[in-house]
Amino acid sequence: MLKILKYSFFDLMRSSWSYVYFAFYLLLGIVLLFLNNDLSKAVITLMNVIIVLVPLIGTVFGVMYYYNSKEFTELLLAQPLKRSSIFLGQYLGVAISLSMSLILGLGLPFIAYGLFKSSAIWDFSLLLITGVFLTFIFCALAFNIALSNENKIKGFGYAILMWLFLAIIYDGLFLMSLILFEDYPLDKLSLVGTMLNPIDLSRTLILLKLDISALLGYTGAVFKQFFGTSFGLIISFLMLSIWVILPVLRIVFKSRKKDF
Amino acid sequence: MKIYFSIIIFIISTWLVSAGTLTICESGCDFKSIQKAIDQSKSGDTLYIKSGFYKESNIVIYKKSLHIIGEEGAVIDTQYKGYGFSVEATDIVIKNLKIKNIKVSYTKEYAAILLFKSYDFVIENITVENAFFGFLIQKSKDGKVHNNTISGEGSAEADSGNAIHLWHCENVTITNNDVRRMRDGIYLEFGSNSYISNNYSTENLRYGLHFMFSNDNIYENNVFEANGAGVAVMFSKKIKMYNNVFKKNWGTASYGILLKEINDAELKHNRFENNTIGINADGTNRITYTENTFENNGYAIKVHGACYDNIYSRNNFLYNSFDLSYAGNLNSNEFENNYWSNYTGYDLDKDGIGDVPYRPVKLFSYLVNRTPESIVLLRSLFIDIIDFSEKVSPVFTPENLIDNKPLMTKATW
Numbered sequence A: 001m002l003k004i005l006k007y008s009f010f011d012l013m014r015s016s017w018s019y020v021y022f023a024f025y026l027l028l029g030i031v032l033l034f035l036n037n038d039l040s041k042a043v044i045t046l047m048n049v050i051i052v053l054v055p056l057i058g059t060v061f062g063v064m065y066y067y068n069s070k071e072f073t074e075l076l077l078a079q080p081l082k083r084s085s086i087f088l089g090q091y092l093g094v095a096i097s098l099s100m101s102l103i104l105g106l107g108l109p110f111i112a113y114g115l116f117k118s119s120a121i122w123d124f125s126l127l128l129i130t131g132v133f134l135t136f137i138f139c140a141l142a143f144n145i146a147l148s149n150e151n152k153i154k155g156f157g158y159a160i161l162m163w164l165f166l167a168i169i170y171d172g173l174f175l176m177s178l179i180l181f182e183d184y185p186l187d188k189l190s191l192v193g194t195m196l197n198p199i200d201l202s203r204t205l206i207l208l209k210l211d212i213s214a215l216l217g218y219t220g221a222v223f224k225q226f227f228g229t230s231f232g233l234i235i236s237f238l239m240l241s242i243w244v245i246l247p248v249l250r251i252v253f254k255s256r257k258k259d260f
Numbered sequence B: 001m002k003i004y005f006s007i008i009i010f011i012i013s014t015w016l017v018s019a020g021t022l023t024i025c026e027s028g029c030d031f032k033s034i035q036k037a038i039d040q041s042k043s044g045d046t047l048y049i050k051s052g053f054y055k056e057s058n059i060v061i062y063k064k065s066l067h068i069i070g071e072e073g074a075v076i077d078t079q080y081k082g083y084g085f086s087v088e089a090t091d092i093v094i095k096n097l098k099i100k101n102i103k104v105s106y107t108k109e110y111a112a113i114l115l116f117k118s119y120d121f122v123i124e125n126i127t128v129e130n131a132f133f134g135f136l137i138q139k140s141k142d143g144k145v146h147n148n149t150i151s152g153e154g155s156a157e158a159d160s161g162n163a164i165h166l167w168h169c170e171n172v173t174i175t176n177n178d179v180r181r182m183r184d185g186i187y188l189e190f191g192s193n194s195y196i197s198n199n200y201s202t203e204n205l206r207y208g209l210h211f212m213f214s215n216d217n218i219y220e221n222n223v224f225e226a227n228g229a230g231v232a233v234m235f236s237k238k239i240k241m242y243n244n245v246f247k248k249n250w251g252t253a254s255y256g257i258l259l260k261e262i263n264d265a266e267l268k269h270n271r272f273e274n275n276t277i278g279i280n281a282d283g284t285n286r287i288t289y290t291e292n293t294f295e296n297n298g299y300a301i302k303v304h305g306a307c308y309d310n311i312y313s314r315n316n317f318l319y320n321s322f323d324l325s326y327a328g329n330l331n332s333n334e335f336e337n338n339y340w341s342n343y344t345g346y347d348l349d350k351d352g353i354g355d356v357p358y359r360p361v362k363l364f365s366y367l368v369n370r371t372p373e374s375i376v377l378l379r380s381l382f383i384d385i386i387d388f389s390e391k392v393s394p395v396f397t398p399e400n401l402i403d404n405k406p407l408m409t410k411a412t413w
Helices: A002-014 A016-036 A039-068 A070-077 A083-113 A121-148 A152-180 A187-195 A198-209 A211-215 A221-228 A230-257 B002-018 B034-040 B363-370 B372-377 B381-392
Strands: B021-024 B046-049 B052-054 B059-062 B067-070 B074-077 B085-088 B092-100 B111-116 B121-131 B133-138 B141-146 B149-152 B164-167 B170-175 B178-180 B186-189 B195-197 B200-202 B209-212 B218-220 B223-225 B231-237 B240-242 B245-247 B257-263 B266-268 B271-273 B277-285 B288-290 B293-295 B299-303 B311-313 B316-318 B322-326 B334-336
Touching (some): A002 A016, A002 A083, A039 A121, B034 B046, B092 B111
Parallel strands (some): B021 B046, B141 B170, B149 B178, B186 B209
């Protein structure tokens, strides 16, 4: 598996898309810092970008990479190799190279700006951690979709639809259900709703450290307990890990049974 | 000649009497007990309490003008038996003492110092520890409460009292006090013409500062931090609030400042930082909010009904989750020349005023008002989209609630 991981990783590192991705974040980081001049505000703006763009790029890259390397995958399948190690190796190769572009692209300008001397370092590391989680989650979801669909166009379509659903439509439905059931106690429902969507989950996680804390307690005891203590942080990270593990398990099972 | 002599004797004797000084200490002074010294003293005497530990409570001063001055290390322990001092006198000074362990009661308001119908009083450099009430000042006038430190250990509103409580008082100056862990930090009930400045009020269970039916007061340069519900100004007229800092008041019913039934007040140069709600205004008329800074609050200003003729100008709204929440119609309130950090307009003629009006109320704040739980969607892409569409064509938010002349840069003063 490690060999395939290494191969995929270096293959992607050589491809120009990784550099474009890296350059994009580098530029974003530099522009934000020098227009804003305020590290903690830059972190907030960055959050908006990360929770939308990272999933999108993870999805598109994942699907693209799977379909592009399909012939090579079929060649590998002819070798005496375990199927799970082939697909997991490819998946990890994509996810790790994307995460590296993200961390380096954003990290370099912030370090140059003086991150280590700033109090925003925890907010910033949280931002990067959730960014990495999102990359892993959406790459895995994209691999799942690609594995289930032989048709490239269909696969791409589903992948984009999944991103659209989780990034925007889900929140719309969520909000509508909250308004519809406003006569009932909603605090637990809304927390569960947040947990079920990795994008919402990461957003909440970052907001916990940023401005939701000022609104803390406004909405009642359950929220106060969840947002006010490290309990919320632990649960959120646990859920994010589950969001990584479940799709990865499905990759393993699906690839074992799939005909090529 | 004899007459002159007797007059001189009289003058000297009255002078001696008026400048009489009594000392109190454990041994070797005029008295051992503070109460006995007070009983033996005459109006105008000065009592020096030497360093030591005095287990006395309910010390009564009745119609005697005394100056009671403690030496460093003079401690009065009331041993949870009742009041510290209970005073009804004019021209009274109590200084440099430490009073501790005041009895907690659900029926009587035991205080370290109780002043009743006292005029021209000075309470200075008093440290009260384990207070139920700190200073309870009733029906008094022309006093000064300066440089005191009062702290309590109350756990619920019912079993704690107020640090400085004024009831039916006039012309009292309250400066440089540090009040913490009480029910209310400073409470004025039917108090007028008072001046409150440079106090630090923190960790109080209810309000850092509380006005009830108190008109014509000024408070400035105070810091109110992490109080149960912030500062409350209720049912009062002509209050001036300058240069105060309100911060870290978090909770369901927490405000930087709660304004309820307030008329003709003025808020200027105040700072509101990290509060759940910066200003909660309910039934306020003719109030001017000028040059205040609202930073990192949940809501900067929340306006409920029945607010008329309020003017908000030259304030800085910086990075609040919501700048404004508004119920009902605009009701001749004005927003003008404020700086909004969320403003995205431009200034082509470069006069420092944005060319596009700013709408401070967002659709999402309206939604959160309706269903508070929807706050979990804060800053989500979907919310940004519906906020944007509401901005383009307002449906739910008051149409004329606009800052027509938003500033391009922070207001400075």
